[in-house]
Amino acid sequence: MxxxxxxxxxxxxxxxxxxxxxxxxxxxxxxxxxxxxxxxxxxxxxxxxxxxxxxxxxxxxxxxxxxxxxxxxxDSLKETVPAEINRPGIAHIAFEVDDVEATLKEIIRAGGSSVGELVTAAYPDGLEAVFVYAKDPEGNIIELQSWRKGKD
Incomplete structure (x- = not known):
């Protein structure tokens, strides 16, 4: 299994x-x-x-x-290395959310931060995705995404 x-x-x-x-x-x-x-x-x-x-x-x-x-x-932690989006290894965890912008604001209110810009990308079959990267309060990178039918 x-x-x-x-x-x-x-x-x-x-x-x-x-x-x-x-x-x-x-x-x-x-x-x-x-x-x-x-x-x-x-x-x-x-x-x-x-x-x-x-x-x-x-x-x-x-x-x-x-x-x-x-x-x-x-109990004993090693010194941390800042998370970077292009560092080898596991880069981020992703969550699909209803509203990327509102969730990013919630992350920031809760002690996190943004990484890059909020973007919209066109995908095949008329789909559109809204993406942004953020960091939790300890610097781990999170991807937020939301999918919808594109504008014709």
Whole structure:
């Protein structure tokens, strides 16, 4: 069996970031909190005395069986490298929303920021997409998108 299960974000302040994703993106608690430590976690992570706390949040538009956004924090964090849209590795997570501009304003009100400009792009079959990149309060990049029939 293959199925997508979750995306993980390591946060400086897991509770604050969890609140952000609940407020702005309507992610839901599903009573999957974690307080993990032990030899198995040290072996898995390659760290000594690893301790992870956080929560799995149900992503909007899905049932309670996944996928989730897993927001964790380690007791000991490495220095961060700023997220860049063109840095190799996972660049962003994306949410389809009803109103890209209104959601961007909500992100900024909740402590996030914008990355580039809001753009509209024409796609085949008369579709149009509105896009913008933003950052959550800890600098992780988020893509907002909204799709509609194009103007003829």
């Amino acid at each position: 293959f199925r997508y299960v979750h995306t993980n974000i390591i946060a400086k302040n897991a509770n604050k970031l969890i609140d952000f994703y609940k407020t702005v993106f309507h992610c839901e608690s599903i009573n999957e909190t974690r307080d993990l430590r032990g030899a198995w976690l040290d072996g898995l992570t390659g760290l000594s005395d690893a301790h992870i706390t956080g929560e799995h949040l149900l992503l909007p538009g899905y049932n309670k069986e996944h996928p989730t956004l897993e927001i964790f924090s380690y």
